[in-house]
Amino acid sequence: MQNNGKLALCFHTLFVIFLMAPLVVVMLVAFTPHGYISYPTDGFSLRWFRAILENRSFIQAFWNSLYLGIGAASVSAVLAVPAALAIARYQFRGREALVSLFLSPLMIPHVVLGVAFLSFFSRIGVYGSFYALVAAHVIIIMPYTMRLVMASVFGMDRRVEQAALSLGASQWTVFRRVTMPIILPGIAGGWILAFTTSFDELSMTIFVASPSTTTLPVQMYNHIAHTIDPLITSVSTVLIVLTALLVLILDRIYGLDKVLIGKG
Amino acid sequence: MAELASMLPTTTPRFLPKSLIPWLLSAPGAIFFLMLLGMPLLMILVLSFNSFDYAEGIIATFSFANYMEVIKDDYFHEIFFRTYAISIAVVVLCIAIGVPEAYILSRMRSPWRSLFLVVTLTPLLISVVVRTLGWVLLIGGNGLLGKALEALGIADASAGNLMYTHTGIILALVHVLVPFMVISVWAALQKLDPSVEHAALSLGASHPTVFRRVVVPQIMPGMLSGSLIVFALAASAFATPAILGGRRLKVAATAAYDEYLNTMNWPLGAAIAVILLVANVVVVMSYNRMMERRFRRTLG
Numbered sequence: 001m002q003n004n005g006k007l008a009l010c011f012h013t014l015f016v017i018f019l020m021a022p023l024v025v026v027m028l029v030a031f032t033p034h035g036y037i038s039y040p041t042d043g044f045s046l047r048w049f050r051a052i053l054e055n056r057s058f059i060q061a062f063w064n065s066l067y068l069g070i071g072a073a074s075v076s077a078v079l080a081v082p083a084a085l086a087i088a089r090y091q092f093r094g095r096e097a098l099v100s101l102f103l104s105p106l107m108i109p110h111v112v113l114g115v116a117f118l119s120f121f122s123r124i125g126v127y128g129s130f131y132a133l134v135a136a137h138v139i140i141i142m143p144y145t146m147r148l149v150m151a152s153v154f155g156m157d158r159r160v161e162q163a164a165l166s167l168g169a170s171q172w173t174v175f176r177r178v179t180m181p182i183i184l185p186g187i188a189g190g191w192i193l194a195f196t197t198s199f200d201e202l203s204m205t206i207f208v209a210s211p212s213t214t215t216l217p218v219q220m221y222n223h224i225a226h227t228i229d230p231l232i233t234s235v236s237t238v239l240i241v242l243t244a245l246l247v248l249i250l251d252r253i254y255g256l257d258k259v260l261i262g263k264g
Numbered sequence: 265m266a267e268l269a270s271m272l273p274t275t276t277p278r279f280l281p282k283s284l285i286p287w288l289l290s291a292p293g294a295i296f297f298l299m300l301l302g303m304p305l306l307m308i309l310v311l312s313f314n315s316f317d318y319a320e321g322i323i324a325t326f327s328f329a330n331y332m333e334v335i336k337d338d339y340f341h342e343i344f345f346r347t348y349a350i351s352i353a354v355v356v357l358c359i360a361i362g363v364p365e366a367y368i369l370s371r372m373r374s375p376w377r378s379l380f381l382v383v384t385l386t387p388l389l390i391s392v393v394v395r396t397l398g399w400v401l402l403i404g405g406n407g408l409l410g411k412a413l414e415a416l417g418i419a420d421a422s423a424g425n426l427m428y429t430h431t432g433i434i435l436a437l438v439h440v441l442v443p444f445m446v447i448s449v450w451a452a453l454q455k456l457d458p459s460v461e462h463a464a465l466s467l468g469a470s471h472p473t474v475f476r477r478v479v480v481p482q483i484m485p486g487m488l489s490g491s492l493i494v495f496a497l498a499a500s501a502f503a504t505p506a507i508l509g510g511r512r513l514k515v516a517a518t519a520a521y522d523e524y525l526n527t528m529n530w531p532l533g534a535a536i537a538v539i540l541l542v543a544n545v546v547v548v549m550s551y552n553r554m555m556e557r558r559f560r561r562t563l564g
Contacts, residue, residue, distance in 0.1 A: 078292075107545055107549075118524065142297070
């Protein structure tokens with residue numbers, strides 16, 4: 001590959017600045033020593049990070065989001081693995097329809113899902129339940145889990161399983177000792193991507209979350225709609241740093257481009 | 265061999281017909297989806313034909329009144345027109361920025377290329393609320409953009425206040441969605457044969473000419489699929505227009521939210537949601553159609 005020209009590098013620099021500027025600004029303001037939005041030009045303070053710990057609603061929302069993400073990503077993985085095995089290994093009627101069904105949440109605007117879940121949950125009387133929220137999130141994140149698990153099942157060499165079988169392993173043993181370890185990176189990648197998607201989801205959750213099950217993005221959105229202060233920037237900074245760490249892990253074990261670009 | 269091929273990763277009773285196995289494996293997921301996705305969507309479809317009264321709440325009638333209201337009322341015309349005008353502007357800007365950037369990325373040397381690819385993709389995983397907050401700090405009253413304009417003597421600080429403007433919403437949405445364009449075009453560029461470019465160069469074409477006449481036609485499918493993803497996501501965006509546009513610049517998603525949670529007119533909100541859904545499905549279906557054709561062509 002040849003090098004880029006000067007003009008191209010200028011464009012690239014501007015692009016990276018455009019992409020990073022909003023995030024950098026948020027992180028800078030978080031270190032302000034003042035009680036209002038300002039840049040830390042005259043001092044540097046961690047008071048707004050300490051303020052997070054004293055804010056019960058943000059802390060509670062963080063735990064809600066964490067449990068929600070872990071719960072929803074795990075349920076989606078449990079549902080996705082057998083379904084992906086069926087889709088990847090069997091030719092049966094309705095196979096294509098099944099794939100479309102599992103990927104369909106990708107083409108439904110999240111606001112529409114929010115409206116639909118709110119109507120449904122309040123009709124059957126589970127509005128405000130944490131488990132209802134988990135179920136709604138499973139629907140939203142299933143396509144991501146499904147794509148990555150399917151990609152790893154399609155990609156594995158089945159002769160390894162056949163070898164184990166011919167050496168006398170039972171089918172359950174083959175699944176547990178051969179298949180699972182091979183497709184585990186795919187499941188893990190799908191789980192992390194699903195968790196992140198669930199953790200960040202706002203447009204659907206804002207309809208379904210009740211005051212007691214408020215998630216972090218919903219809490220942040222409500223905070224911003226009310227007032228913009230340094231506290232929200234320090235919360236955002238923590239989120240940016242945590243996401244960056246997760247990206248590093250994802251990139252190391254799986255390759256970020258494969259997770260996000262590979263259509264699976 | 266046939267028995268090996270039908271091998272199943274779980275213990276199955278011998279009497280189980282083979283054709284049932286894939287169904288049993290996918291049943292938990294499929295039932296879950298039919299119950300928790302099918303039922304709610306069916307419910308808002310029914311709801312959108314009901315009517316609403318401030319005193320009595322939702323009345324179980326069957327009429328197209330809600331759809332007629334959206335179609336006839338200038339208030340909703342403005343909202344839908346704004347939604348799709350913003351989406352088109354966002355798509356155009358994403359092409360203008362994302363396509364050259366993807367091309368530049370693909371021409372970078374090894375360590376830089378993967379580094380900047382990660383830099384481009386990481387924002388996708390950062391909460392939209394956080395990214396929009398960044399834009400509030402940049403383009404809000406007293407924001408960095410206003411200060412920069414004033415310091416450079418281009419305009420006074422108030423010119424940098426883009427809160428509650430279409431420009432502000434478009435700018436932030438481009439920021440949120442441009443990685444999708446870069447991804448799509450980048451994927452298309454990976455399939456490119458560099459020797460075609462070299463041939464054009466050696467025959468005397470300039471770099472811009474090569475880009476315009478050789479590269480762009482080949483990455484057209486990537487540009488189109490990127491455009492459709494960006495369009496679909498821009499048209500259904502909620503957080504960014506809600507925070508930067510507020511009540512003054514409503515789009516379809518924020519209008520549905522207001523009907524549901526502020527006015528409490530669920531049937532009307534459901535009708536807006538159904539319209540938004542149908543429009544989105546049409547867009548995504550045409551995207552899939554295009555991808556299929558593209559696959560068929562590359563696979564010969």
